[in-house]
Amino acid sequence: DAGITQSPRHKVTETGTPVTLRCHQTENHRYMYWYRQDPGHGLRLIHYSYGVKDTDKGEVSDGYSVSRSKTEDFLLTLESATSSQTSVYFCAIRTRDREGYTFGSGTRLTVV
Amino acid sequence: KQEVTQIPAALSVPEGENLVLNCSFTDSAIYNLQWFRQDPGKGLTSLLLIQSSQREQTSGRLNASLDKSSGRSTLYIAASQPGDSATYLCAVDGKELFSGGYNKLIFGAGTRLAVHP
Numbered sequence: 001d002a003g004i005t006q007s008p009r010h011k012v013t014e015t016g017t018p019v020t021l022r023c024h025q026t027e028n029h030r031y032m033y034w035y036r037q038d039p040g041h042g043l044r045l046i047h048y049s050y051g052v053k054d055t056d057k058g059e060v061s062d063g064y065s066v067s068r069s070k071t072e073d074f075l076l077t078l079e080s081a082t083s084s085q086t087s088v089y090f091c092a093i094r095t096r097d098r099e100g101y102t103f104g105s106g107t108r109l110t111v112v
Numbered sequence: 113k114q115e116v117t118q119i120p121a122a123l124s125v126p127e128g129e130n131l132v133l134n135c136s137f138t139d140s141a142i143y144n145l146q147w148f149r150q151d152p153g154k155g156l157t158s159l160l161l162i163q164s165s166q167r168e169q170t171s172g173r174l175n176a177s178l179d180k181s182s183g184r185s186t187l188y189i190a191a192s193q194p195g196d197s198a199t200y201l202c203a204v205d206g207k208e209l210f211s212g213g214y215n216k217l218i219f220g221a222g223t224r225l226a227v228h229p
Binding site: 031033035041042043044045048050056090094099100101102103104105106 | 144146148154155156158161163201203205214215216217218219220221222
Protein backbone atom coordinates (compact mmCIF):
# COMPACT_ATOMS: atom_id res chain seq x y z
CA ASP A 1 0.00 0.00 0.00
CA ALA A 2 1.13 3.49 -0.81
CA GLY A 3 2.21 5.30 2.35
CA ILE A 4 0.47 8.65 2.65
CA THR A 5 0.12 10.63 5.84
CA GLN A 6 -1.51 13.94 6.60
CA SER A 7 -0.75 16.29 9.45
CA PRO A 8 -2.24 17.57 11.59
CA ARG A 9 -5.31 15.35 11.90
CA HIS A 10 -7.34 18.05 13.60
CA LYS A 11 -6.85 21.78 13.89
CA VAL A 12 -8.83 24.70 15.22
CA THR A 13 -7.68 28.12 14.17
CA GLU A 14 -8.91 31.68 14.26
CA THR A 15 -10.16 33.70 11.34
CA GLY A 16 -7.37 35.59 9.63
CA THR A 17 -4.53 33.34 10.71
CA PRO A 18 -2.36 31.39 8.24
CA VAL A 19 -2.60 27.61 8.30
CA THR A 20 -0.48 24.98 6.59
CA LEU A 21 -1.49 21.37 6.11
CA ARG A 22 1.05 18.75 5.18
CA CYS A 23 0.79 15.66 3.01
CA HIS A 24 3.67 13.21 2.99
CA GLN A 25 4.13 10.17 0.76
CA THR A 26 6.82 7.50 0.92
CA GLU A 27 6.83 6.10 -2.62
CA ASN A 28 7.91 8.97 -4.92
CA HIS A 29 4.67 9.16 -6.90
CA ARG A 30 4.55 12.04 -9.32
CA TYR A 31 0.96 13.21 -8.86
CA MET A 32 -0.39 14.61 -5.58
CA TYR A 33 -3.74 16.30 -4.90
CA TRP A 34 -5.58 18.29 -2.28
CA TYR A 35 -9.37 17.95 -1.95
CA ARG A 36 -11.88 19.39 0.45
CA GLN A 37 -15.07 17.64 1.48
CA ASP A 38 -18.16 19.48 2.60
CA PRO A 39 -21.74 18.35 3.18
CA GLY A 40 -23.77 18.88 0.04
CA HIS A 41 -20.69 19.41 -2.13
CA GLY A 42 -18.83 16.14 -2.00
CA LEU A 43 -15.12 16.09 -2.72
CA ARG A 44 -13.76 19.03 -4.70
CA LEU A 45 -10.27 19.49 -6.04
CA ILE A 46 -8.33 22.46 -4.62
CA HIS A 47 -4.86 22.13 -6.16
CA TYR A 48 -2.74 19.39 -7.60
CA SER A 49 0.90 18.77 -8.40
CA TYR A 50 2.46 16.85 -11.28
CA GLY A 51 6.04 17.12 -10.08
CA VAL A 52 8.44 19.05 -7.89
CA LYS A 53 7.62 22.76 -8.19
CA ASP A 54 4.87 21.93 -10.72
CA THR A 55 1.41 22.73 -9.44
CA ASP A 56 -1.92 23.86 -10.83
CA LYS A 57 -5.33 24.98 -9.65
CA GLY A 58 -8.38 22.85 -9.23
CA GLU A 59 -12.01 23.95 -9.14
CA VAL A 60 -11.98 25.61 -5.69
CA SER A 61 -8.51 27.15 -5.42
CA ASP A 62 -9.40 30.68 -4.25
CA GLY A 63 -7.84 31.39 -0.84
CA TYR A 64 -5.42 28.48 -1.06
CA SER A 65 -1.82 28.09 -2.19
CA VAL A 66 0.37 25.01 -2.44
CA SER A 67 4.02 24.15 -2.61
CA ARG A 68 5.97 21.08 -3.54
CA SER A 69 9.70 21.45 -3.00
CA LYS A 70 10.30 17.71 -2.58
CA THR A 71 8.64 14.75 -4.26
CA GLU A 72 7.38 13.39 -0.98
CA ASP A 73 5.76 16.52 0.47
CA PHE A 74 2.82 18.59 -0.75
CA LEU A 75 1.81 21.52 1.42
CA LEU A 76 -1.53 23.32 1.39
CA THR A 77 -1.60 26.83 2.85
CA LEU A 78 -4.55 28.97 3.78
CA GLU A 79 -2.98 32.42 3.75
CA SER A 80 -5.73 33.99 5.88
CA ALA A 81 -8.24 31.44 7.10
CA THR A 82 -11.96 32.17 6.80
CA SER A 83 -14.95 30.37 8.28
CA SER A 84 -15.88 29.13 4.79
CA GLN A 85 -12.68 27.11 4.81
CA THR A 86 -13.90 25.01 7.70
CA SER A 87 -13.85 21.58 6.10
CA VAL A 88 -12.24 18.18 5.96
CA TYR A 89 -9.16 18.20 3.75
CA PHE A 90 -7.92 15.09 2.00
CA CYS A 91 -4.63 14.53 0.26
CA ALA A 92 -4.36 11.94 -2.50
CA ILE A 93 -1.72 10.39 -4.68
CA ARG A 94 -2.13 8.82 -8.06
CA THR A 95 -0.14 5.64 -7.97
CA ARG A 96 -0.15 3.80 -11.29
CA ASP A 97 -2.72 3.46 -14.05
CA ARG A 98 -3.78 0.07 -12.79
CA GLU A 99 -3.93 1.09 -9.12
CA GLY A 100 -5.75 4.38 -9.17
CA TYR A 101 -5.72 6.85 -6.32
CA THR A 102 -4.97 6.48 -2.63
CA PHE A 103 -6.18 8.95 -0.03
CA GLY A 104 -4.81 10.11 3.28
CA SER A 105 -6.86 9.96 6.46
CA GLY A 106 -7.85 13.60 6.27
CA THR A 107 -7.42 16.77 8.29
CA ARG A 108 -10.43 18.26 10.00
CA LEU A 109 -9.99 22.03 10.05
CA THR A 110 -12.24 24.36 12.00
CA VAL A 111 -11.93 28.12 11.54
CA VAL A 112 -13.59 30.07 14.35
CA LYS B 113 -15.95 19.68 -18.04
CA GLN B 114 -16.40 16.24 -16.54
CA GLU B 115 -19.44 15.83 -14.29
CA VAL B 116 -20.24 12.75 -12.25
CA THR B 117 -23.72 11.96 -10.96
CA GLN B 118 -24.72 9.25 -8.53
CA ILE B 119 -28.20 7.89 -8.08
CA PRO B 120 -29.80 7.40 -5.62
CA ALA B 121 -28.47 9.92 -3.14
CA ALA B 122 -29.59 7.74 -0.25
CA LEU B 123 -30.81 4.19 0.14
CA SER B 124 -32.17 2.26 3.10
CA VAL B 125 -32.70 -1.48 2.78
CA PRO B 126 -33.19 -4.54 4.96
CA GLU B 127 -30.33 -6.93 5.41
CA GLY B 128 -29.92 -9.54 2.68
CA GLU B 129 -31.06 -7.47 -0.28
CA ASN B 130 -29.07 -7.19 -3.47
CA LEU B 131 -28.33 -3.56 -4.34
CA VAL B 132 -27.41 -1.53 -7.38
CA LEU B 133 -25.78 1.87 -7.09
CA ASN B 134 -25.57 3.97 -10.22
CA CYS B 135 -22.95 6.38 -11.48
CA SER B 136 -22.96 8.39 -14.70
CA PHE B 137 -20.34 10.68 -16.20
CA THR B 138 -20.47 13.18 -19.05
CA ASP B 139 -17.08 12.72 -20.74
CA SER B 140 -16.31 9.18 -21.87
CA ALA B 141 -12.57 9.90 -22.33
CA ILE B 142 -11.55 8.42 -19.00
CA TYR B 143 -8.58 6.39 -17.82
CA ASN B 144 -10.17 4.59 -14.91
CA LEU B 145 -13.28 4.58 -12.80
CA GLN B 146 -12.87 3.97 -9.10
CA TRP B 147 -15.43 3.14 -6.42
CA PHE B 148 -14.73 4.18 -2.83
CA ARG B 149 -16.36 3.57 0.48
CA GLN B 150 -16.43 6.19 3.23
CA ASP B 151 -17.60 5.55 6.77
CA PRO B 152 -18.84 8.54 8.81
CA GLY B 153 -15.96 10.75 9.90
CA LYS B 154 -13.42 8.55 8.17
CA GLY B 155 -11.28 8.57 5.05
CA LEU B 156 -11.82 6.96 1.66
CA THR B 157 -11.26 3.26 1.11
CA SER B 158 -10.85 2.09 -2.47
CA LEU B 159 -13.21 -0.77 -3.30
CA LEU B 160 -12.78 -1.40 -7.00
CA LEU B 161 -10.96 0.15 -9.92
CA ILE B 162 -12.07 -0.46 -13.50
CA GLN B 163 -9.66 0.50 -16.23
CA SER B 164 -11.16 2.08 -19.36
CA SER B 165 -10.51 -1.09 -21.38
CA GLN B 166 -12.33 -3.29 -18.88
CA ARG B 167 -16.05 -3.99 -18.53
CA GLU B 168 -16.22 -5.10 -14.92
CA GLN B 169 -14.35 -5.92 -11.73
CA THR B 170 -15.32 -8.13 -8.83
CA SER B 171 -14.24 -8.28 -5.21
CA GLY B 172 -16.13 -10.58 -2.89
CA ARG B 173 -19.77 -9.51 -2.81
CA LEU B 174 -19.04 -6.40 -4.88
CA ASN B 175 -19.20 -6.18 -8.65
CA ALA B 176 -18.65 -3.00 -10.62
CA SER B 177 -19.39 -2.62 -14.31
CA LEU B 178 -18.35 0.06 -16.76
CA ASP B 179 -19.97 1.11 -20.01
CA LYS B 180 -17.67 3.86 -21.17
CA SER B 181 -19.54 4.67 -24.36
CA SER B 182 -22.75 5.45 -22.49
CA GLY B 183 -20.96 7.05 -19.55
CA ARG B 184 -22.30 4.68 -16.92
CA SER B 185 -21.07 2.47 -14.13
CA THR B 186 -22.94 0.38 -11.60
CA LEU B 187 -21.84 -1.04 -8.27
CA TYR B 188 -23.67 -4.23 -7.37
CA ILE B 189 -23.66 -5.35 -3.74
CA ALA B 190 -24.87 -8.88 -3.15
CA ALA B 191 -26.56 -10.02 0.04
CA SER B 192 -26.17 -6.71 1.85
CA GLN B 193 -25.15 -6.64 5.51
CA PRO B 194 -25.39 -3.94 8.21
CA GLY B 195 -21.61 -3.59 7.95
CA ASP B 196 -22.07 -2.34 4.39
CA SER B 197 -23.68 0.83 5.72
CA ALA B 198 -21.55 3.72 4.49
CA THR B 199 -21.35 6.30 1.73
CA TYR B 200 -20.25 4.96 -1.63
CA LEU B 201 -18.41 7.33 -3.95
CA CYS B 202 -17.84 6.98 -7.66
CA ALA B 203 -14.90 8.84 -9.21
CA VAL B 204 -13.50 9.07 -12.74
CA ASP B 205 -9.87 9.61 -13.62
CA GLY B 206 -9.28 11.60 -16.76
CA LYS B 207 -7.44 14.44 -18.39
CA GLU B 208 -9.00 17.72 -19.38
CA LEU B 209 -7.50 19.78 -22.15
CA PHE B 210 -7.60 23.05 -20.23
CA SER B 211 -5.65 21.53 -17.35
CA GLY B 212 -2.59 20.93 -19.48
CA GLY B 213 -3.33 17.28 -19.90
CA TYR B 214 -2.76 16.09 -16.33
CA ASN B 215 -4.87 13.45 -14.65
CA LYS B 216 -7.50 14.44 -12.14
CA LEU B 217 -10.06 12.47 -10.18
CA ILE B 218 -13.59 13.84 -10.32
CA PHE B 219 -16.14 12.64 -7.77
CA GLY B 220 -19.85 12.16 -7.65
CA ALA B 221 -21.73 13.31 -4.56
CA GLY B 222 -22.11 9.75 -3.29
CA THR B 223 -24.85 7.33 -2.30
CA ARG B 224 -25.48 7.02 1.43
CA LEU B 225 -26.43 3.43 2.17
CA ALA B 226 -28.08 2.16 5.34
CA VAL B 227 -28.61 -1.58 5.76
CA HIS B 228 -30.79 -2.44 8.74
CA PRO B 229 -31.04 -5.82 10.45
